[in-house]
Amino acid sequence: MTAPSEALHRIEETRTRGGVVAIGNFDGVHAGHRALLAHAADLARREHVPWTVVSFFPPAKVLFGGAQFLSSRSEKHELLRDLGPEEVVIVPFDHDFAATPAERFVEALTALSPTAIVVGEDFRFGRDRKGATEDLGRAAPRVEVLRLVAIRGEIVKSSTIRTALEAGDLERANRLLGAPYLVAGTVVEGDRRGRTIGVPTANLETEAKKALPSGVYAVTVDVPAAGRYWAMANVGPRPTFEGPGPSLEAHLFDFDGDLYGARLSVRLHVRLRDARRFEGIDDLRAQLARDAEAARIALARSDDPPAVRPG
Numbered sequence: 001m002t003a004p005s006e007a008l009h010r011i012e013e014t015r016t017r018g019g020v021v022a023i024g025n026f027d028g029v030h031a032g033h034r035a036l037l038a039h040a041a042d043l044a045r046r047e048h049v050p051w052t053v054v055s056f057f058p059p060a061k062v063l064f065g066g067a068q069f070l071s072s073r074s075e076k077h078e079l080l081r082d083l084g085p086e087e088v089v090i091v092p093f094d095h096d097f098a099a100t101p102a103e104r105f106v107e108a109l110t111a112l113s114p115t116a117i118v119v120g121e122d123f124r125f126g127r128d129r130k131g132a133t134e135d136l137g138r139a140a141p142r143v144e145v146l147r148l149v150a151i152r153g154e155i156v157k158s159s160t161i162r163t164a165l166e167a168g169d170l171e172r173a174n175r176l177l178g179a180p181y182l183v184a185g186t187v188v189e190g191d192r193r194g195r196t197i198g199v200p201t202a203n204l205e206t207e208a209k210k211a212l213p214s215g216v217y218a219v220t221v222d223v224p225a226a227g228r229y230w231a232m233a234n235v236g237p238r239p240t241f242e243g244p245g246p247s248l249e250a251h252l253f254d255f256d257g258d259l260y261g262a263r264l265s266v267r268l269h270v271r272l273r274d275a276r277r278f279e280g281i282d283d284l285r286a287q288l289a290r291d292a293e294a295a296r297i298a299l300a301r302s303d304d305p306p307a308v309r310p311g
Contacts, residue, residue: 009089014087017113019050019086020051020052020117021114023053024036027070028161030156030158032148037085038083053089055088059158063094072210079182100126106138106139116143117136119144121148161176168274170271186264187261199251201251202262203249215235215275216232216272216274217233218272218298220267221264230253231252231295232253233249233251253292270295
């Protein structure tokens with residue numbers, strides 16, 4: 001059974017009892033997180049019990065340090081849900097929750113009667129991060145602590161991925177994520193300038209604290225009830241035109257339809273170039289044609305499934 005379409009907000013809302021519980025911040029649901037979650041799922045299968053994910057949003061570094069997050073609450077739920085747990089709990093992480101004594105968190109977990117709890121070796125919880133993995137032993141007969149994952153000798157951490165994105169190194173970020181970087185949002189009305197040059201775009205509204213790497217990318221876009229399309233996307237401001245512009249605008253190849261109000265999931269596969277200013281519309285149109293060709297070539301070489309076209 002897959003997780004429901006909406007994440008729960010409190011551990012106490014969880015209906016699942018007597019199963020495996022995987023706990024972590026899971027920002028970005030990167031390769032290290034996926035290894036931990038795969039272990040929890042495998043353990044649950046071997047014990048013939050369900051498994052549940054307990055996570056938090058926003059990350060502590062966002063709340064206390066003003067950092068950006070890799071996954072919004074809805075993006076995190078989408079990524080976690082697709083891994084197949086029975087339920088997903090994403091607890092709102094605010095100052096009140098951060099001040100909760102570790103004992104209270106353990107009590108909430110105990111009420112789930114877990115057969116096992118799975119966490120990473122750096123997991124801490126409770127006021128002043130005083131709760132350690134040993135304390136979780138009071139909530140479950142078994143606590144499995146997994147070591148951090150390294151790829152090509154580099155420890156996989158959300159903070160490292162943020163740094164890679166800031167530097168425009170999407171290849172490194174995706175390698176550590178274990179999947180193309182996800183940006184999801186609702187399509188809002190733009191200035192429709194793309195239509196006038198033959199390159200209509202879907203303008204995504206994203207959350208202010210979302211980590212968005214500036215540039216032009218080869219992407220895939222999941223369209224509700226229509227499938228997955230190859231596309232190219234500009235992320236960040238549009239230097240050729242005045243005004244702040246949307247955070248992400250994507251041109252879907254071979255798509256004809258109205259996307260206003262739809263929630264799209266965009267995955268960044270390959271960085272094509274920096275965003276730059278053009279002298280005029282003709283120069284911009286010519287570059288967009290080159291970008292489209294480069295995006296198609298890049299996506300054809302990727303491991304992503306081909307575009308799905310209606311009919």
